[in-house]
Amino acid sequence: MASSEQPRTQWLGRWGFMLAATGSAVGLGNIWKFPYITGEFGGGAFVLVYLACIFAVGVPVMMTEIAFGRRGQGSPVDAIRRVVNASGRSSAWSLIGWMAMLCGFMILSFYVVVAGWSFSYLWKMLAGGLSGSSVDDMAAVFGANNANPLNLGFWSTLVTLLTMLIVGKGVQEGIEKSVSWMMPGLVIMLVILIGFGMFSGGFGAAVSFLFSFNAGSLSSEGLLAALGHAFFTLSLASGAILTYGSYLPKGASIGRTTVSVAVADTVVALMAGLAIFPVIFANGMNPGEGPGLIFMSLPLAFQAMPLGTLFGILFFLMLSMAALTSSISMVEATISWLCDNKGISRPAASWGTGIVLWLISTLAMLSFNLGAEWTLGGKNFFDWLDYLTSRWMMPLGGLGTVVLAGFVLKSDTFREELGLAPLPYALWLTMVRYVSPLGIVVIFVDALGVYQVSFAGHWPWLLAILVAMAALGETLSPRLRQALRTT
Ligand code: PHE
Numbered sequence: 001m002a003s004s005e006q007p008r009t010q011w012l013g014r015w016g017f018m019l020a021a022t023g024s025a026v027g028l029g030n031i032w033k034f035p036y037i038t039g040e041f042g043g044g045a046f047v048l049v050y051l052a053c054i055f056a057v058g059v060p061v062m063m064t065e066i067a068f069g070r071r072g073q074g075s076p077v078d079a080i081r082r083v084v085n086a087s088g089r090s091s092a093w094s095l096i097g098w099m100a101m102l103c104g105f106m107i108l109s110f111y112v113v114v115a116g117w118s119f120s121y122l123w124k125m126l127a128g129g130l131s132g133s134s135v136d137d138m139a140a141v142f143g144a145n146n147a148n149p150l151n152l153g154f155w156s157t158l159v160t161l162l163t164m165l166i167v168g169k170g171v172q173e174g175i176e177k178s179v180s181w182m183m184p185g186l187v188i189m190l191v192i193l194i195g196f197g198m199f200s201g202g203f204g205a206a207v208s209f210l211f212s213f214n215a216g217s218l219s220s221e222g223l224l225a226a227l228g229h230a231f232f233t234l235s236l237a238s239g240a241i242l243t244y245g246s247y248l249p250k251g252a253s254i255g256r257t258t259v260s261v262a263v264a265d266t267v268v269a270l271m272a273g274l275a276i277f278p279v280i281f282a283n284g285m286n287p288g289e290g291p292g293l294i295f296m297s298l299p300l301a302f303q304a305m306p307l308g309t310l311f312g313i314l315f316f317l318m319l320s321m322a323a324l325t326s327s328i329s330m331v332e333a334t335i336s337w338l339c340d341n342k343g344i345s346r347p348a349a350s351w352g353t354g355i356v357l358w359l360i361s362t363l364a365m366l367s368f369n370l371g372a373e374w375t376l377g378g379k380n381f382f383d384w385l386d387y388l389t390s391r392w393m394m395p396l397g398g399l400g401t402v403v404l405a406g407f408v409l410k411s412d413t414f415r416e417e418l419g420l421a422p423l424p425y426a427l428w429l430t431m432v433r434y435v436s437p438l439g440i441v442v443i444f445v446d447a448l449g450v451y452q453v454s455f456a457g458h459w460p461w462l463l464a465i466l467v468a469m470a471a472l473g474e475t476l477s478p479r480l481r482q483a484l485r486t487t
Helices: 016-025 028-038 043-073 076-086 091-127 135-146 149-168 173-200 202-211 219-231 239-245 256-280 290-303 308-342 346-366 381-409 411-418 421-446 457-484
Strands: none
Touching: 016 076, 016 173, 016 219, 016 239, 016 256, 016 308, 028 043, 028 091, 028 219, 028 411, 043 076, 043 173, 043 202, 043 219, 043 239, 043 381, 043 411, 043 421, 076 239, 076 308, 076 381, 091 135, 091 149, 091 173, 091 202, 091 239, 091 308, 091 346, 091 457, 135 149, 135 290, 149 308, 149 346, 149 411, 173 202, 173 256, 173 381, 202 256, 202 457, 219 381, 219 421, 239 308, 256 411, 290 308, 308 346, 346 381, 381 421, 411 421, 421 457
């Protein structure tokens, strides 16, 4: 335990953790993915379910991760091992930490490719905009951008380099400093873009699309997408939040900070929707366009509007910064683990990790051109990274974390670390023991393809199962805990 002899680095400013964690949470997930999945799953009803997932599953899991990080003072592997050992449980639980670390690294390997799209579009906009007058033209631009591995590789390499440069400078000098100007900058740009949207003529349509609740459009697929996205957008089960939490000063309130991060993340996602959809509707386009929404429909819409190129520049600059403040958090767990356990300097750890990352992300990048045919089970390398992390590793890691906190650790461990009053503590415990695990199991059942029925009409059943599980769990829990303890 070399690292515990020296006190661990802490965030310097009062806002250090808030900004860094919000920077991690706010990313391509909010600005690229959230609007297009909302478009695909029908708007308001999806938004409502998504909010429920953020607050019923996301917040309790995030609190647990931060508590693990701060209690264990280390990377996910070390922190979890220390906390479980202090409760007299097996070090094998630190496998959850290994998986989280790997998961963060794998996400980053494909995230730099999507972030590279954003940087390349920023460049295109700076160079005067895109030429094209239909979605097909824009699809051709997007296709050409992907088809050349040297071009695409250049942009993903640039993102990798910038990420490693920031992380290599350290927690305070690199991460904290960069988020302290990028995050406010991002919010300012988003507000300007919403202002642009207000005058575009499609604002009313966008508001009613995002906020009118139409229960008929709720599908089980939408529910599952909402749950999966809640994990991704809050950066859970990937080592990011846990490691950032390990730099959190003792006095800070975990509950309050977590709720602030979750609210900020949600507000930014909705703001991104309010910036994008007005422009889409004003130009009579389809909101359910899918992953191409902001790379095809949006640039086309900008093309058609006065000052569109200027706002296009602003949009892709904002997106690129949002991506960077997330990418640095994905690799921090690995860097922290290397520095604490292998006695290497931070810059050396960053560049070493950067080289491995570059190799793997290059393979992911090739999925869009040379390697498009290198598939296994119908998925290329990029798809596999996405599928394994979001469908399996994140839910599994989240499940492990809440089971560990809810049933395995000594009950006073997190009561102390979270420092909550009895009522909020009981609420957290109920969430962590029953609500979050149930939600996560639903994702699994779907991933296995077992459950084919629509959830939409089955809310009462789900609720009844939840209550029954809680009652059963509470009766059995002393025994259940006993059983898990002996593992
Ligand atoms: N939350 C980030 C986003 O919404 C993605 C992310 C996932 C960041 C995992 C860190 C860890 O884009």
